[in-house]
Amino acid sequence: MMKSAMKLEKRKRFNRADWRTWTIFLPGMLFVMLFTIYPILKMFIMSFFDWKIGFQQTSLFIGLKNYVDVLSDPIAIRAIINTFVYALVTVPLQMIIGLAVALLINGIKKFGLFFRLGYYLPVITSWVVVALLFRYIFANTGLMNYFLIDVLHLMEEPISWLSSRWSALISAMLLGVWKGIGWNMVIFLAALQAVPLNLYEAADIDGASKTQKFFYVTLPSIKGTITFALVMLAIGAFNTYTPIAILTGGNPMHQTEVVLTWMYFQTFDALNMGYSAALSMIVTGIIMLVTVLLFGLTNRKKVA
Amino acid sequence: MRRKSIIFALLLFMVVAFMGCNNTDEKVTIEFWHNYSAADGQITVLETLIDEFEAQNKNIEVEHVFMEWSALKNSVTLGASTSVLPDVLRGDIAFVPQFQSLNVLLEMSAFSDYATQSAKVLASANSSNLMGTKYYGIAANTNTKILFYNEDILEAASVEVPETLDELWTAVSAVSSDSVIGMVEPWTGIWNVGPYIWSEGGEVLSPDNSTAEGYINSQTVVDVIQTLADLYEAGELAGPSMDPGATGDTDGWASELYAFELDGPWRATSNAAAEINYGAMALPEGSEGSISVLGGENFMQFKNSSEEKQEAAWKFIKFMTDEHAQVEMAKVGQMPVNLAALENDEAITAMPLLPVFQEALLTAKARPVIPEWSQVEDIIATKVAEAITGAKSVQVALNEAAVAIDALLDE
Numbered sequence: 001m002m003k004s005a006m007k008l009e010k011r012k013r014f015n016r017a018d019w020r021t022w023t024i025f026l027p028g029m030l031f032v033m034l035f036t037i038y039p040i041l042k043m044f045i046m047s048f049f050d051w052k053i054g055f056q057q058t059s060l061f062i063g064l065k066n067y068v069d070v071l072s073d074p075i076a077i078r079a080i081i082n083t084f085v086y087a088l089v090t091v092p093l094q095m096i097i098g099l100a101v102a103l104l105i106n107g108i109k110k111f112g113l114f115f116r117l118g119y120y121l122p123v124i125t126s127w128v129v130v131a132l133l134f135r136y137i138f139a140n141t142g143l144m145n146y147f148l149i150d151v152l153h154l155m156e157e158p159i160s161w162l163s164s165r166w167s168a169l170i171s172a173m174l175l176g177v178w179k180g181i182g183w184n185m186v187i188f189l190a191a192l193q194a195v196p197l198n199l200y201e202a203a204d205i206d207g208a209s210k211t212q213k214f215f216y217v218t219l220p221s222i223k224g225t226i227t228f229a230l231v232m233l234a235i236g237a238f239n240t241y242t243p244i245a246i247l248t249g250g251n252p253m254h255q256t257e258v259v260l261t262w263m264y265f266q267t268f269d270a271l272n273m274g275y276s277a278a279l280s281m282i283v284t285g286i287i288m289l290v291t292v293l294l295f296g297l298t299n300r301k302k303v304a
Numbered sequence: 305m306r307r308k309s310i311i312f313a314l315l316l317f318m319v320v321a322f323m324g325c326n327n328t329d330e331k332v333t334i335e336f337w338h339n340y341s342a343a344d345g346q347i348t349v350l351e352t353l354i355d356e357f358e359a360q361n362k363n364i365e366v367e368h369v370f371m372e373w374s375a376l377k378n379s380v381t382l383g384a385s386t387s388v389l390p391d392v393l394r395g396d397i398a399f400v401p402q403f404q405s406l407n408v409l410l411e412m413s414a415f416s417d418y419a420t421q422s423a424k425v426l427a428s429a430n431s432s433n434l435m436g437t438k439y440y441g442i443a444a445n446t447n448t449k450i451l452f453y454n455e456d457i458l459e460a461a462s463v464e465v466p467e468t469l470d471e472l473w474t475a476v477s478a479v480s481s482d483s484v485i486g487m488v489e490p491w492t493g494i495w496n497v498g499p500y501i502w503s504e505g506g507e508v509l510s511p512d513n514s515t516a517e518g519y520i521n522s523q524t525v526v527d528v529i530q531t532l533a534d535l536y537e538a539g540e541l542a543g544p545s546m547d548p549g550a551t552g553d554t555d556g557w558a559s560e561l562y563a564f565e566l567d568g569p570w571r572a573t574s575n576a577a578a579e580i581n582y583g584a585m586a587l588p589e590g591s592e593g594s595i596s597v598l599g600g601e602n603f604m605q606f607k608n609s610s611e612e613k614q615e616a617a618w619k620f621i622k623f624m625t626d627e628h629a630q631v632e633m634a635k636v637g638q639m640p641v642n643l644a645a646l647e648n649d650e651a652i653t654a655m656p657l658l659p660v661f662q663e664a665l666l667t668a669k670a671r672p673v674i675p676e677w678s679q680v681e682d683i684i685a686t687k688v689a690e691a692i693t694g695a696k697s698v699q700v701a702l703n704e705a706a707v708a709i710d711a712l713l714d715e
Contacts, residue, residue, distance in 0.1 A: 054407040139549045251546075253689045271406075
């Protein structure tokens with residue numbers, strides 16, 4: 001009796017708040033519906049058609065052919081693998097270095113602002129500009145080879161950094177990591193400053209070493225931030241485009257293609273809208289899977 | 305009383321508004337998308353020409369919109385489904401088949417005076433508008449590639465200007481040293497390797513564009529690509545698509561790294577800007593002559609414009625392809641297609657290389673005008689790069705190209 005009355009009261013309260021909730025809720029939801037949900041659904045449909053974008057042209061339903069085409073296309077597979085490698089390398093590296101920098105900056109009393117600004121600068125500079133700079137640095141006659149040969153005398157012959165698949169990807173990954181450290185630093189710095197000091201005091205009383213304090217106090221306290229950064233960076237890494245487009249343009253011979261550069265080519269140069277939609281859906285699937293896995297991994301409850 | 309005055313005011317407002325509509329109706333505004341270069345002063349000339357055109361045609365207003373090459377192409381691709389398209393576009397000759405496959409182009413030969421106007425322009429340049437028996441555009445400017453060479457480098461190496469393709473390859477090797485790379489080829493599509501293939505009697509596709517088998521992988525083509533592969537291996541040929549770490553062609557010319565390049569009129573402009581002592585000549589002859597590749601831009605119109613705008617746009621296109629506008633554009637680096645402009649003294653003074661280009665244009669060849677061309681050329685560029693860089697043997701790479709192209713053409 002009591003319970004149902006409370007429920008009724010609750011529902012009433014909800015109903016009263018209804019129109020206000022909806023007014024706040026609706027614009028955002030409409031926006032998401034129109035610019036996120038609808039395009040995804042439309043793309044899902046497009047991926048089953050030989051989609052013609054032309055004026056008054058009819059598209060032909062071809063079932064799973066686009067998916068078969070993507071999965072049997074060596075360049076698409078290479079692009080997906082390249083993207084995975086890019087994500088696997090840049091995400092952890094950015095986070096580890098970003099966290100290390102945040103710890104260092106959190107520990108110093110002077111010049112904190114100076115270092116924060118310094119590490120954050122790459123984040124606010126334009127991707128295009130820094131990618132062009134990296135292209136000059138890693139060119140055959142670029143700064144990197146000059147440094148390795150003429151300054152450090154480590155090698156005799158220059159390395160053609162951008163000319164083969166893995167060395168070009170290494171250059172792109174270096175760019176990605178360098179540009180991402182600042183963002184991680186800011187996120188982790190905020191998290192570190194929110195860790196209650198009394199936890200450290202308690203650890204001190206228990207006689208914990210610095211390493212122990214890091215692993216048993218700091219890390220567990222910023223776990224939520226780590227998950228957040230991990231998921232955001234993984235999504236970002238799967239969407240990488242500019243560094244590759246500018247450093248190599250997918251060259252030589254499509255060896256350095258990532259998913260988005262290949263998708264761009266298929267969409268705007270080859271006008272294979274259906275193929276691109278299928279590739280898009282596959283990547284959306286991969287990103288969703290990775291996100292769910294990452295959330296599951298980092299949020300699993302400790303047994304015992 | 306009050307209500308009456310409100311009704312009167314409303315009526316007055318409607319009359320004024322209606323008259324206003326009528327006024328704007330008299331003036332037709334057409335939108336013109338292009339990629340004329342601002343840096344070369346072409347946009348300033350364009351604006352002057354538009355003013356002149358508007359003065360002659362009081363009822364037409366031209367709004368021009370600059371877009372760079374890929375933006376121009378992508379905007380039309382998107383516009384095909386959204387109907388946001390210009391009334392006139394001036395873009396790469398390679399756009400014609402691609403836009404036609406989007407079903408957006410207006411058949412220009414349907415205008416009753418198309419034949420009269422097209423007779424005033426170079427037939428070879430205008431052939432890039434022909435699909436089937438209809439023309440979907442008219443030539444705006446033309447270009448082809450001629451051989452540019454750095455005179456200082458040739459002189460330092462005591463190398464003579466080559467007269468045949470074989471002599472060119474020997475010269476490329478002869479000038480190469482620690483500080484000089486004989487030749488630069490920024491890409492490996494037909495735009496780049498086509499002239500060498502055609503001049504030696506090779507072909508890319510069958511005459512009816514139905515197959516590549518037996519053409520792109522013929523012995524002649526294999527030999528030509530093998531020559532390039534040998535030069536690449538010896539470090540005498542470079543290019544950013546084969547090796548993204550290589551110095552770009554403009555940078556390489558400016559730093560006197562590259563000695564030879566087969567390139568278009570813009571190379572003259574950039575070499576002059578970099579104060580390079582260069583010479584230029586038509587492509588040296590191969591066994592079948594000197595056959596370069598046809599480039600340039602066309603004017604196109606779109607079928608979703610209103611009839612009134614289509615007429616106005618056609619008027620503007622005729623103005624732009626007549627002698628006066630073509631000569632003015634020649635002064636800022638656009639090679640004329642108008643036959644009278646090609647002979648015009650002012651144009652020749654402004655473009656000293658015009659006679660060289662004109663000679664090359666006589667034999668220049670257009671790339672196949674088929675909707676799948678950009679995909680076909682990507683396959684060729686990829687496979688030729690694999691062959692030149694030694695990732696695969698030349699014959700294997702070109703056989704693979706033939707199979708891939710035929711699969712695409714069969715779809």
